[in-house]
Amino acid sequence: MCTVRRMCKVLQVHHRRFYAWQQAPMSERGKDDQRVLGLIKQSWLESGAVYGYRKVTSDLRDLGEAYCKHRVARLMRNEGLRSNAGYDRRPGGRVGDVPPAFE
Numbered sequence: 001m002c003t004v005r006r007m008c009k010v011l012q013v014h015h016r017r018f019y020a021w022q023q024a025p026m027s028e029r030g031k032d033d034q035r036v037l038g039l040i041k042q043s044w045l046e047s048g049a050v051y052g053y054r055k056v057t058s059d060l061r062d063l064g065e066a067y068c069k070h071r072v073a074r075l076m077r078n079e080g081l082r083s084n085a086g087y088d089r090r091p092g093g094r095v096g097d098v099p100p101a102f103e
Contacts, residue, residue: 036060036067037075044081052076052083 008015043059053073
């Protein structure tokens with residue numbers, strides 16, 4: 001027995017219904033999400049993969065695209081795009097001699 005059919009049987013859904021749902025065209029919201037995701041990736045890459053959802057949302061507003069920060073954050077999270085938080089530090093701590101007062 002096929003895995004899809006077994007899953008449909010457990011969920012009490014006919015397998016033809018599953019395949020019909022799978023072949024259904026993408027919704028308008030899904031199409032818009034894909035378009036916005038392209039703009040988000042472009043903005044994120046132009047920043048050197050540093051910007052988070054707040055600055056990316058600001059960049060989109062500068063382009064004339066009005067989307068809330070929550071939608072941008074969700075799309076970035078689902079795609080695995082993250083901001084670069086913090087600064088790189090040198091391994092080994094501080095470099096140099098310790099002042100005589102602290103010895």
